[in-house]
Amino acid sequence: MLVGSLCGKVRMTRTRAFCMHMWILVWYICGILSCGDAFQVRKWSINHVTNPVLNGEAQRNFGSSQVIKHDGILGQSPSPSRLPSGYNVRHRSRRLVLGIVFGSLTGLAAAGIVATFMRAAVIYLNRTPLIRGPIVFDPRIGPKVLSFLGQGGCLDEADLVGVGPNGRVYKANLDNGVSVAVKRINGVEAYDALSTSVKRQIQEELQVIGKVRHRNVVSLQAYIRHTNAHLLVCDFVSKESLGDAMKRIRDNQLQLSWPMRHKIAVGIVVGLQYLHFQCNPQVTHCNLKPGNILLDDNYEPHLADFGLSRFIMPNSGAAGYVAPECYQGCRYTDKSDVFSFGVVLAVLLTAKDPTDSFFNEVPGGSIGCWLRRLQQSGKAIEALDKGIIEGGEDQEEEMLMAVRIAVACLADVPADRPSSAELAPMLTQLHSF
Structure with a gap:
């Protein structure tokens, strides 16, 4: 049980690393594709750009002799050869920056969606499977040794050692010579009537408790589902x-x-x-x-x-x-x-x-x-x-x-x-x- 738990942790670590690498790769690819789309945008042609009015700052940049009247409209755009130096470079740099920004945002959004789906898939694949039959936590006890408890066997009143508000405790001597205490908890909802998520939660909690081993703690050795009761097999304490x-x-x-x-x-x-x-x-x-x-x-x-x-x-x-x-x-x-x-x-x-x-x-x-x-x-x-x-x-x-x-x-x-x-x-x- 402990080895399986460790293997599960290693498997989860590798899966998370794989998801992280895939997330980065998708982000990178989407960013490149988005940047490429930005670079394919039709280049502006300076000859097709018109400005209704050039303000004073523009006149100072181009010079008053470069402002042409055409059909009474002031400011038909000058030809590319007459633009100030660095004008096209600034526009290309701006388009490059915008392409990188929008490409990164698109890549990030796409990577987030892919990562969400991958995470959901990983959680689904790594969920705790429901175990049929006894759940055993002690290697000294095999499922076959406890199989007779599935029908409520051995719970004879002569073996009764304690009574509590939630059930009774019996002493049982197993075939392998191990003495255990079997606690039968009554008054609970029938197991078959529980939802799958509740059944899985019970099993996960019991697996955590089943790993507890300490000299001052009673160890849970096995758990058995009965018709309308839970059977807990624990250490037998004699006093x-x-x-x-x-x-x-x-x-x-x-x-x-x-x-x-x-x-x-x-x-x-x-x-x-x-x-x-x-x-x-x-x-x-x-x-x-x-x-x-x-x-x-x-x-x-x-x-x-x-x-x-x-x-x-x-x-x-x-x-x-x-x-x-x-x-x-x-x-x-x-x-x-x-x-x-x-x-x-x-x-x-x-x-x-x-x-x-x-x-x-x-x-x-x-x-x-x-x-x-x-x-x-x-x-x-x-x-x-x-x-x-x-x-x-x-x-x-x-x-x-x-x-x-x-x-x-x-x-x-x-x-x-x-x-x-x-x-x-x-x-x-x-x-x-």
Whole structure:
């Protein structure tokens, strides 16, 4: 897949170079032809040119003795032999300049038309072809291995590992011994009912996501079209989601120390930094929340479901984690992901659910406003989860610095938020602040 993409880029580069050479050639030829047409214009004959009246300046040029009266009309043009020297040269130079100018303009217009048609042809020939059957991004998995998923096979309720607002996640053991997670996204428009352009857009977006490979990101291995659902085959992460872990913490069923929570926060922002600044084109998560952050056995975070909500799961942003500009119809950007990360960091620090009714009773009505108010009044320590304070007194300064970082990420204006590239060193070097 990667080799095909590189070959496609080389092919596009050669095609553009060819188009540029043809554009210059057409411009040059049309310019020459237009100049040639100008040179073939019938030469003026000075003997056929008459001037009704010669003004004083003309009389000074030709001399009063050269002005002839003929039938009472003053100023029949003098013969060529009596014109001042350089007169014909000036007229020929003027015709030459006009020919070059009009020829260049004609050539430019013709070349522009030809280049437009050639560009349209190149775009048409290089468009992404629609692929029938599974789209595979991992060389370990062949289309035949996934063929049984086309009929919805292996999606047994006994293999169910998770349920979300957009579908269910199953664990599947493939014939080659690879364990994968299969996410079945329901409630979408039937694929066959979509227009060709929408189908091609979905495929192109999935091909971009399929190239993403990072230790803190869940890789998309394959995509399968089903009758009325999308099947996404991804890496299988064995532990649980951060959302499940935080719920167990609130229920006093799990204890996570500050170093462990700090490790999770750093892994999340490193994954975001990769999506925002190392992927080309840039990938935004669009739905960052604890439920989409998977933890392995070592509590290393892995970002899941990134980049999918724009075309497969529209309007699926979790309440409490969506940036304010997204409610105002603004375009989702990497700074919107940073806002969502700020909420996740606040959850790690406070162990509170941002949708808790508690925040309906505080000024601002959100975890961000509540945390900012405490931080500005110097009472940020009151917001910290008791589970990380007890036994972590020597790390209290790091926790308070993390609160400041979370508040900065939760700024209302996107420009006031740090980027994920700035957040990574800030979080990894908390002890140096």
